[in-house]
Amino acid sequence: MTDPLLWERDGAIVTLTLNLPETRNALSGEALFAAFETHCAAINADPSIRCVILTGAGPGFSAGGNINEMRDGGGIFGGTPAEIQDKYRKGIQRIPLALSRLEAPIIAAVNGAAIGAGCDLACMCDIRIASTTAIFAESFVKLGIIAGDGGAWYLPRIIGISRASEMAFTGDAIDAATALAYGLVSRVVAPEALMDEARVLAGRIAVNPPQAVRWTKRLIREGQHSSLPSLLDMAAGLQALAHHNAEHKEAIAAFFAARAVRPKKDG
Secondary structure, eight states: OOOSEEEEEETTEEEEEEOOGGGTSOOOSHHHHHHHHHHHHHHHTOTTOOEEEEEESTTOSBOOSOHHHHHHTOGGGOSOHHHHHHHHHHTTTHHHHHHHHOOSOEEEEEOSEEETHHHHHHHTSSEEEEETTOEEEOOGGGGTOOOTTSHHHHHHHHHOHHHHHHHHHHOOEEEHHHHHHHTSSSEEEOGGGHHHHHHHHHHHHHTSOHHHHHHHHHHHHHTTTSOHHHHHHHHHHHHHHHHTSHHHHHHHHHHHHHHHHSOOOOO
């Protein structure tokens, strides 16, 4: 059986690759849903993993839902309305919940089309970088459906209500340059440079104290929906722990050691 989500580790960096190119990496099937949960839990349990990259096998990132299953009423798309509702909850919605629990930063390396739930999957990541060949579409209305995977929560927070509404109401695709202008991605690179760029960025994250990075991610995520007083309270609690963490003491020692050997400027 094909592994739907490949795991590759290089030092402190894990790369997860959607591995269903025959369906353009459609987000369907128990094996894929379970793989996201399993891999995210494994990363959370291993503090030596400092950053994650998510990409797609083949020419596309993810085409979202399996159109053939939609047509045939298969997978999560079959049954009564109540049954479909339950299948969404027990199916594709496990992906955003698993990624929301992921403690290590995750970079989406969008290598091609990110359509519908595929666009939403990229939005579930902390950072998005794109190939010049990438396109993004919040295209659910084109099929007479809505974003059942959390897209209405993620997209407006990233690009704002007006642009998110335009993408969702029209279903039209945008290219990588437009995604960059919208702030949907933070950089656009040549296709052959995408994974190298993702690894370099992951490496820049991975050199920092891992617990501090995980706590920083937690604060950023919490800040998306909490009040300022609540966030300040959480920040104070985590900061108290950070000041007693060995990573902090090592980083302070390294800072002063580097300053001690830094050449003094004349004058």
